[in-house]
Amino acid sequence: MASCNSLLSEEQFLCPICLDVFTRPVSTPCGHNFCMPCISSYWDDGVVCRCPVCKETFQRRPDLKVNTFISELASQFVSLQVNDAHMWEPVQQRTSEGEVLCDICTDTQQTAVKSCLECLTSYCGDHLEPHHRAAGLKRHTLVEPVSGLENRICKKHARLLTRVCRTDNAVLCDICAGGAKHNNHNDITVQQAYEEAMATWEEAKGEMQALIKERLQAVRDMKEAVDKSETETKDVIAESVRALTELVSEIQQSQTELVQVIEERQKAAEEQAGAFSLSVEQEITELRSTVMKMSELRGTEDYLDFLVSKQATSLLHPAMNSLTFSFDRHVDIHRVRNCLGKAVPRVRKLLEEMNGEMRELFGSADLGGDSMLRCYIVDILLDPDTAHPQLVVSDDRRQVRYNVGSAPSGNPTRNANAFNAHYAVLGNTALSTYKFYFEVFVGGKSEWCLGLVKESIERNGVIPRRPGCGLWAVWFLDGRFETFCNPNVPIHYCQVERVGVFVRYESDSIHFYNVETATEIYEFTNCSFTEKLYPYLNPCDNEYGSNLDPMIIVPVIQSKG
Structure with a gap:
């Protein structure tokens, strides 16, 4: 294979139009070779069908078929080129030292020097020797060491997968690419597909990272909002409890003071009534004593003695004007009732308004657009x-x-x-x-x-x-x-x-x-x-x-x- 490779030059397998190794090579009637996509595009853009190399003109557009012989030679040439091994580097799975190990070694695995596309095996120098000696093995295609060969070989044609069909999104060998199934399809090399995929992935990666950043920020904003809401909720609860507690305390204080004032007024009135009753009772006692003395004088027949006694008895007559005392608590009680009757409904109305606003607030929150x-x-x-x-x-x-x-x-x-x-x-x-x-x-x-x-x-x-x-x-x-x-x-x-x-x-x-x-x-x-x-x-x-x-x-x- 090496001697054969030394007789082949890269120029022999380059398309005169794209200056790249043949892709689905075809031969024109004048004997020149081109990539089918290249010559088809060249003729599509022209008025007449002419060979780009010798300028021979064809009256009718030739019906070109893929030259399988040239296609196989081009594929083997690509496989045997050591300098083209970089095409496989992005997807090679080597050891931690970047080396592919021999699949035949049983004790200590040696570094592979070649991989066989027919055997789907990588060999070190010693185990590769039969491929240089045995007639049947000499016809095998050897390439630079590649791991995972079974995933890199066309199952149908046992050839390297070197092309990617954009139309069918499939990885192909050169024979598959030149076949009728993928005829006139848009195909590129594996390396080009890899570079395009990497560019697309980088763009997608950037978009995903931007989405991640956006969502992380949304989560942070949400946590901040929740924390702020929690703080504000605790504050408003504390303020509400404090305000309502103070209000309840003031109402209780008003109640205590009101009860105390009413009870004191009642007590004072009762004391005044007691003093009045005592004074009246004393006056009654004195009046009864005077009446008794007057009864005794009435029986006296001595005129002079009656007149003297009468004068003495009149001095004992009390000066009575205590009956002018008035005990009337109805006015005070009526004023208290009137005051409470006006104040309590106003307070109750304010409480009902507050509770109504709360019910409206929390009721609408329960059933609103972002409801609980x-x-x-x-x-x-x-x-x-x-x-x-x-x-x-x-x-x-x-x-x-x-x-x-x-x-x-x-x-x-x-x-x-x-x-x-x-x-x-x-x-x-x-x-x-x-x-x-x-x-x-x-x-x-x-x-x-x-x-x-x-x-x-x-x-x-x-x-x-x-x-x-x-x-x-x-x-x-x-x-x-x-x-x-x-x-x-x-x-x-x-x-x-x-x-x-x-x-x-x-x-x-x-x-x-x-x-x-x-x-x-x-x-x-x-x-x-x-x-x-x-x-x-x-x-x-x-x-x-x-x-x-x-x-x-x-x-x-x-x-x-």
Whole structure:
């Protein structure tokens, strides 16, 4: 092979047009050789078909075929060129010292000096010797040592994979590249493909690193926002507790002072009344003594003695004007009541305004675009197999409506899992997680029923409307709400368009919300969930007016607005 290689020069295998080693070489009728893509492109750009070397003109464009002999010679030439070994360096898997070891050595592996493309084996100098001596082995193609030869050889032609077809994204040998399957395809050398791939990967790597940086920054920003929110939350809680505690303390102080003042005024009034009573009693005693003396004088017949005694008795008559005392606490009590009657409602109104603003704030936060409830949102589809025969479930399985008349032709027979007494359909997913939330658009429907049922709910027949029936639902009809399990008892009055259902499975409760106003419609408590739950939708019939609009499960992607 070495002597053969010494007779061949690189110029013999270069295309006169691209000045590179032949790719799918073809021979023109004038005897010159070119790469098929090169000569085809050359003729496509010209008015006449002319040989680029001798300028011979052909009246008809020659139908060129790949010259397999020249193709094989060019391939062998490339394989035998030591200087071309750099083409393989980017993908060679050598030892830590950069050497390929002999595959034949059993004790201490020696460094390989050549690799055989036919044997798919690398040899050291000693084990390569049969390839120089044996006639059959001399015809084998030897190249510079390359590891993993089985992955570098064409399985069909046992030749080096030297080309990459861009059209089919395949690695080819020169024979594959010149065959009919890849004829007129865009192919390049392995090294060119490697360089292009590296350039593309570097660009992609840069983009990915930019994305990583962007996301890391987003995570840092989020952590900073959470930390700031935590600090602000602690501060506002402390401020709120302090302010409300001070307010409570002031109210208690006012209460204590008010009670003390009222009690002191009552005590003072009682003391005044006691003093008045004592004074009156003393006056009564004196008056009785005077009356007694006057009675005694009345029986005296001595005129002079009567007159003297009468004069002495008149001096004992008390000066009485204590009866002018007035005990009237009604005025003070009335003033206190009047003061409290004005002040307490004002304070209560302020507290109600504050609580209302808090409810509005936190209620809208629960149901708003970035709500806490929507952290638990689940994506639900309807299960057509459970639908009553007179219901129509949409193709995307998010809408259900009542169908007037008989069962639609698409559902001629009732499924064993379907409801036959209630115009109902279930969601396709059993729910038994810690918490979950979903929304249903009901629009302007005049009647509908929405809730959750236990997995074993009876579907063949009427579900009894009583507590413990296994269906926790609100029923809207005739402008009012009632629960399924407690009929004819209104629980809410209003028209809603979008209903949010929030289930706390761990605490056995279900909450129904008016999403638009962020207010609660009803809450089921102490439900005692023992089974998985399924969403229950009942669009109802036309008993309370036109009611053919569908109930629509709001998709997760749309539930942010």
